[in-house]
Amino acid sequence: MNYQEYAEYREKFVEMVDEKRLTELKNILADLNVVDTAEIIEDMEDTYLLICFRMLAKEKGAEVFSFMEPYDQKRIINKINNSELEEILDELDFDDMIDILEEMPANVVTKVLQKSTPEERTEINKFLMYDKNSAGSIMTIEYVSLKRDWTVAEALDHIKEFGKDKEIIYTCYVESEYKQLLGFVSLRTLVVADKDALINDIMETDLVYFSTSDDKEEVAQAFTRYGYIAIPVVDREHRLCGIITFDDVMDIVEDEATEDIHKMAAINPSEDEYLDQTPWQLAKNRIPWLLILMISATLTSGIITKYNFILSQFLILSSFIPMITDTGGNSGSQSSTVVIRAIATGEIGLRDGVAVIFKEFRVGVICGVVLSAVNFLRLLIFTQADIKISFLVSLTILCTVILSKLMGAILPLFAERINLDPAIMASALITTIIDSVVLVIYFGLASIILGI
Amino acid sequence: MNYQEYAEYREKFVEMVDEKRLTELKNILADLNVVDTAEIIEDMEDTYLLICFRMLAKEKGAEVFSFMEPYDQKRIINKINNSELEEILDELDFDDMIDILEEMPANVVTKVLQKSTPEERTEINKFLMYDKNSAGSIMTIEYVSLKRDWTVAEALDHIKEFGKDKEIIYTCYVESEYKQLLGFVSLRTLVVADKDALINDIMETDLVYFSTSDDKEEVAQAFTRYGYIAIPVVDREHRLCGIITFDDVMDIVEDEATEDIHKMAAINPSEDEYLDQTPWQLAKNRIPWLLILMISATLTSGIITKYNFILSQFLILSSFIPMITDTGGNSGSQSSTVVIRAIATGEIGLRDGVAVIFKEFRVGVICGVVLSAVNFLRLLIFTQADIKISFLVSLTILCTVILSKLMGAILPLFAERINLDPAIMASALITTIIDSVVLVIYFGLASIILGI
Numbered sequence: 078m079n080y081q082e083y084a085e086y087r088e089k090f091v092e093m094v095d096e097k098r099l100t101e102l103k104n105i106l107a108d109l110n111v112v113d114t115a116e117i118i119e120d121m122e123d124t125y126l127l128i129c130f131r132m133l134a135k136e137k138g139a140e141v142f143s144f145m146e147p148y149d150q151k152r153i154i155n156k157i158n159n160s161e162l163e164e165i166l167d168e169l170d171f172d173d174m175i176d177i178l179e180e181m182p183a184n185v186v187t188k189v190l191q192k193s194t195p196e197e198r199t200e201i202n203k204f205l206m207y208d209k210n211s212a213g214s215i216m217t218i219e220y221v222s223l224k225r226d227w228t229v230a231e232a233l234d235h236i237k238e239f240g241k242d243k244e245i246i247y248t249c250y251v252e253s254e255y256k257q258l259l260g261f262v263s264l265r266t267l268v269v270a271d272k273d274a275l276i277n278d279i280m281e282t283d284l285v286y287f288s289t290s291d292d293k294e295e296v297a298q299a300f301t302r303y304g305y306i307a308i309p310v311v312d313r314e315h316r317l318c319g320i321i322t323f324d325d326v327m328d329i330v331e332d333e334a335t336e337d338i339h340k341m342a343a344i345n346p347s348e349d350e351y352l353d354q355t356p357w358q359l360a361k362n363r364i365p366w367l368l369i370l371m372i373s374a375t376l377t378s379g380i381i382t383k384y385n386f387i388l389s390q391f392l393i394l395s396s397f398i399p400m401i402t403d404t405g406g407n408s409g410s411q412s413s414t415v416v417i418r419a420i421a422t423g424e425i426g427l428r429d430g431v432a433v434i435f436k437e438f439r440v441g442v443i444c445g446v447v448l449s450a451v452n453f454l455r456l457l458i459f460t461q462a463d464i465k466i467s468f469l470v471s472l473t474i475l476c477t478v479i480l481s482k483l484m485g486a487i488l489p490l491f492a493e494r495i496n497l498d499p500a501i502m503a504s505a506l507i508t509t510i511i512d513s514v515v516l517v518i519y520f521g522l523a524s525i526i527l528g529i
Numbered sequence: 530m531n532y533q534e535y536a537e538y539r540e541k542f543v544e545m546v547d548e549k550r551l552t553e554l555k556n557i558l559a560d561l562n563v564v565d566t567a568e569i570i571e572d573m574e575d576t577y578l579l580i581c582f583r584m585l586a587k588e589k590g591a592e593v594f595s596f597m598e599p600y601d602q603k604r605i606i607n608k609i610n611n612s613e614l615e616e617i618l619d620e621l622d623f624d625d626m627i628d629i630l631e632e633m634p635a636n637v638v639t640k641v642l643q644k645s646t647p648e649e650r651t652e653i654n655k656f657l658m659y660d661k662n663s664a665g666s667i668m669t670i671e672y673v674s675l676k677r678d679w680t681v682a683e684a685l686d687h688i689k690e691f692g693k694d695k696e697i698i699y700t701c702y703v704e705s706e707y708k709q710l711l712g713f714v715s716l717r718t719l720v721v722a723d724k725d726a727l728i729n730d731i732m733e734t735d736l737v738y739f740s741t742s743d744d745k746e747e748v749a750q751a752f753t754r755y756g757y758i759a760i761p762v763v764d765r766e767h768r769l770c771g772i773i774t775f776d777d778v779m780d781i782v783e784d785e786a787t788e789d790i791h792k793m794a795a796i797n798p799s800e801d802e803y804l805d806q807t808p809w810q811l812a813k814n815r816i817p818w819l820l821i822l823m824i825s826a827t828l829t830s831g832i833i834t835k836y837n838f839i840l841s842q843f844l845i846l847s848s849f850i851p852m853i854t855d856t857g858g859n860s861g862s863q864s865s866t867v868v869i870r871a872i873a874t875g876e877i878g879l880r881d882g883v884a885v886i887f888k889e890f891r892v893g894v895i896c897g898v899v900l901s902a903v904n905f906l907r908l909l910i911f912t913q914a915d916i917k918i919s920f921l922v923s924l925t926i927l928c929t930v931i932l933s934k935l936m937g938a939i940l941p942l943f944a945e946r947i948n949l950d951p952a953i954m955a956s957a958l959i960t961t962i963i964d965s966v967v968l969v970i971y972f973g974l975a976s977i978i979l980g981i
Contacts, residue, residue, distance in 0.1 A: 092914055099877075110735065112755050120878060146876060237721050246717050247699050247758075265698050269689050283562060301783065304563050304776030306699075306758065323775060324756030327782070331753065334786040335870050338793070342866035343859055351871045352881065356891035363863050363892070365897050370859050371900055371926075372907065374852035381848035386862050388844055395834035395840060395847040399964050400826035402851055407795055407957050411815050414794035418787050419803045424598060428572060429804065439808035440815070446824060455824065462664050474823075505859050512851050 080434075103132045111137060115144035127156050138147055139168030147180045148352045152183060152320035163192055170244055172217035172325065175204045177407050179214070209348065212296050213289035215329070216310045216319030220250040225259060225277040230269045232262070238342040245322050248307045251280045256316040258309055260284060279386045289318055296321055337421060341414070343370065370505055376513045377402075384520040387529050394523060397470050397518070405477040406508035407513040408444060411508050412437050412485025417499045420489060427494060434486045441482030449475040469526045473519045480518070481511050538569045546580050555584045563589060565598035573846055574626050579608050591620030600804045605634060616642055622696055624669035624777065627656045631666070661800065664748050665741030667781070668762045668771030674703040677711060677729040683721045684714070697774050700759045708768040710761055712736060721800045738763050740768055749781040789873060793866070793955035795822065822957055828965045829854075836972040837898045839981050845914075846975060850968070856962035857929040857967040860896060864889050864937025865959050869951045872941060879946060886938045893934030901927040921978045924969045932970070933963050 093102040099141050106114060106129065118129045118141070130153060133141055142150060142165050166174055166189055169173060178186050178201065190198050200218065207213030221243050228370060240246040249267070251259045260280035270279050286309045287296055299308060300323055307320045336346040338423070342369075343366035347354065379387070381398075384487070388395050416433060419425040449471040455465035485507055487497035523529065538561075539704040545554040558581065561963060570581045570593070585593055594602060594617055604615060611662060618626050618641055630638050630653065638657075642650050647748075652670065659665030673695050675684050684701070701719070703711045712732035738761045739748055751760060752775055759772045788798040795818035799806065833840070840847050860886050868885060871877040877885060901923040908919035937959055940949035976979065 110737070110755070116754075116875075148876075152695075155913055178687075233720065240717065240721055244892075246720070255663045261900060263694065264720065268685065268698070268716065268720070269692055283560075285562070293552075301563070302568070304779065305886075306775075327753045327756065330779070330782055331874055334790075335874065336594060338790060338866060338870050341790070342862050344863050344867065350876055351867060352877065352884070356895060358886055359888070359892045360895035360899075363860075364896055367856065367863075367896060367900055367930075368903060371852060371856050371904065374855050377851040378848040381851070382845065385844050385848070387686060388847060390835050392841055393834065395850070396837070397829040398847070398850055399829040399833070399854055400823060403826050403964065404819065404823050404856075405828075405961060406960070407819055410550075410794050410957070411796050411819075414790060415774055415796065415803060415811075418790050422783055423568075424600075425804065426572060432804070436808055436811070440811045443808060444816055444819060447812075448632065448819055452661070452823065455827075505862070508858070512855065516851070517956035 082225060083113070083120075086113075087121060088127055089267045090117070091121065092284075094125050095198055095379070099128075099132065102129070106132050107134065111140040112144050114141045118143045119149040123152060123156060124316075126152065134169050137163055142171040143169055143177070148178075148348065148350050150177060150180065151353075154185065159188060163189070167306055170217060171200075171219050172215065172244070175201065175214070178205060179209065179268055191243050191489075206288060210293055211289060212291040212293055212310050212321060213285040213318070215293055215325050216289075216321045217244050217298070218319045219244040220309075220317075220320040221246050222252045222306070222317065223249050223262065223276050223278070225251050225275070227276045228272065229267055229274045229279070230272040232267055232276055232290070236264070236267075241267035245307045245320065248305075248320075250309055250317055251276055252317055258284065258311050258315060258317040259287065284309070286319070286329070286367075288312070294333055297326050297333060300326040301330065309373055321343075337500050338421070340498065340500040341417065343367070343503075343505035366505065370509050373509050374512065377516055378470045380513060380516045382410045384516075386524075387397070387520055387523050387527075390529060391466070393466060393526060394469075398519070401470070401473055401519055402508075404448065404474055405481045405511040407487040408441070408478045409507040409511045411501065412440070412482045413489050413502055414485075416486050417488045417503060420493055420499050426489065433490065434483065437482045437486035438479065441479035444477035444482065445475040447460060448478055450484070465526060469519075469522055472526075473515070476518050476522075477511075477515045483509060484514075535565070535569050535572075536910035538565075539573060542569070542581055545578055546577050551584065554581070554632075556902060558584050559586065559589075563592040564596050566593045571597045571601040575604060575608060587616055588620050591617045593628070595625040600802055602629060602632065603805075606637065608666075608980060611640060615641070617842065622669060623652075623671050624696070627653065627666070628836065630657060631661070632644075654676075659741060662745055663741060664743040664745055664762050664773060665770070667743075667745055667748070667777050668773045669777075670771045671695050671696040672759070672761075672769075673698050673700050674704045674769065674771040675714065675728050677703050677705070677727070677732065677973065679727070679728045680724065681719055681726045683722040684719055684728055685724075688716070688719075696757045697772065702761055702772070703728055704768055704769055710736065710738065710763050710767060710769040713761070736761070737772070739873055740764070745781055746785060749778050749785060751927075752778040753782065754814050771873070774862055775860040787953050792950065792952040793869065795819070795955075795957035798882070812864075815839060818957065823963050826964065829968055832965060832968045836968075836975075839972055839975050839979075842981060843918070843975070843979060845918060846971075853922070854923055854964045856900065856926055857933045857963040860893070860930045860954065861937040861959040861963045864892070864934045865941050865954055866937075868938050868941045869955060872945055872951050879942065882942050885942065886935065889932065889934045889938035893931035896934065897927040897930035900930055906925065915977060921971075921974055924978075925967070925974055928970050928974075929967045932966060933959075936966075 090102060118126050121129065130138060142153065176190065190201060193201060219242060221236055222242055223235065236246055239287040247264045249262050249264065251261060253259055260282040261284065262276060262280045265277055275410050285299060285303060288311055289310055307322045309317055309323060310319050339346050345365065347362050452474050453467055453471040456462045456470060486504040488507060492499045492502050542554060570578050573581065582590060594608045632642065642653060645653065671694060673688055673692055675687065688698055699716045701716065703713060705711055712734040713736065714728060714732045718731055737751060737755060741762055741764055748760065759774045761769055762771050762773060764770050791798050797814040797817060799814050864976050904926050905919055905923040908914040908922060940954040940959060944954050
């Protein structure tokens, strides 16, 4: 289903609510996939959202709820009563419930905890204490665990009996009597294996696992790298605490890309959704970089002031400054973006440094020649500029493009070398650095060519 | 395993090759995970890469090969002989083999096809004809298919017998006698179900599927949205042609993010890896935007020329131009980046437009006040600038930041509204537009404040 279709459903639903055709609405909602339902109703206005949500069967409602954006989950929580909220939470998968509790105001959390059994309460509290960025915070406890002395037939019976409530049964974990993680068996192996074989003999011990405090970014990278369906999480005593499943990681991959893109636009990354943040919070993440970049641009003012004697004789030169610095900034950020992204995806590393720099040099020569040629003709034909000035500006563009491409390649590699995040070297910072260099070239060439 | 550990292994391996401790090397390689092995050896120099690769058992070698970057796969292909290559291809999963054949020179493909059976040849040729961006090009034919009149016990026996060579057995597809796709049964359902139940009664028919010609981006979005392990692909007659598995889609998600990031840096996106592209190809993807942006910057030259009479009296004003335009560009690209990304991840849509614009306006006021205040003090204290000039520059910064934030929010939303890719409105284009607006404000305020 695509966005167009979502919009059509949405209109249809609003119409049905307005015309009180609720049974019809209920029937359509009952047949829709949970993910699609969430996408359709979360974009509706409060009243309509709530009516549609209440038309869902209890269990389905909880699932739809878990697929909504946190912002829209809050809209629902703010409008429903406590018993409705409890019903939703009861039906949710354990890890989805924890995710939602983390987003809710403290009074709601307290209420939920009061209604839970002591065992549940302990478990929930343990999960709420994991750091928001840790592997612990995204794991689920709904996994299948097996004993090493069971046979395949016993294991399959166990899965048949208890597997229904588990989030993933395709990878089962083998624990010792002290809950230590010993290995894993995939359901595939179990189904294909001889019924009398011992778990101990068919389990794999070549484990990739995480500790509860590991960063969830690392977890996401491991999933992309290894292509596993689930990865187990252990505590300090190597006891199995939970598992992380591939579908939870897809969101993290998206969040990571967002974080990188924000960093590249000179914004301090934030955990929260855009619509959830106040203007103050948003401004707080943006002002530091704006200030740094504004103040470092003082350098360019200094350079221009220093060459004021050239400008005073050829005022026309000042009119080309934005075009030249923009071209430098754009060329440089093209290169830095490509290099930053290739480092992030692991395509290039420091050992490719020389090859990358030499390649960007050649790209710079090609781009520079084309741009300066076009610029030269344009100035001569359309602006009737002095041929000397046209030549000066075009030559500056040639040097600018080559140099910007080189710096765009070198700076992120340098950041990687000294263990800084290469994303920091993106557009904004590169532009500021390039501006100064380019102005020195411009005025330097001017004093030679115009003989000042 | 992290990059540090990879580097350590790499050094160890090089040392072992140099000292001819090959049995030791072989033993260590035999115990390593295939993904880790690929990551470690693909960054080695040709000779070492080849020696390590040849130390791997045949089947494992093929798997390691499939996890390498195309660039490194080609390095190996160029160095090994044809019979070695055939052995690798024989051992590969069908979809991995197709991926690799697509990257190889025509003479290698022909050789491979000659050695295959007629049936294999037909199948390979069919796959090589799918468009590189289509769902057909990333699917595999190694899936489990069931008949609707089988019992669960029969289905499980079938899986036990034939499942070993299939890429994914966790979702099995039910086909009619004419190979039409009827529904699916998860292995979970099969394991939990009654042995005598009929497939027809337990299969699910609420199918999400793709056609072979659908765009692979859509496929990736569907996986992220629904969290499925596999999605089937059908032809025009609704016959099942293959399935796409979640692990193949992770790479596409990464590629999509790269494409967006490149677009935002004003680069035409390319399918190929950076190291595989010649400087000509790279330049070709960058020159069009550089030219467009350079020529549109003519507008700024025109504006400055028009106000030359102001500059001729207050030459100092020219020295602030880069700082002011940079600050505008940075403020604007912060907003546009946030908005573009929120649209891409589906967090905001057109219906949030007014809220977003109003929020960015308030962020702009906060950022603008802070920046202009800091700038005012800085100019007064450190540069002993005239108080009127300081006031003029600071007021310009205030207007610039507010206006840039507004435009950074409005332009991507406008692009979305008219069905353009919002990513086009990123940094480079915003900067060029903002430059002109900001210069008009600067000179306009100058003529008022300085009374020219």
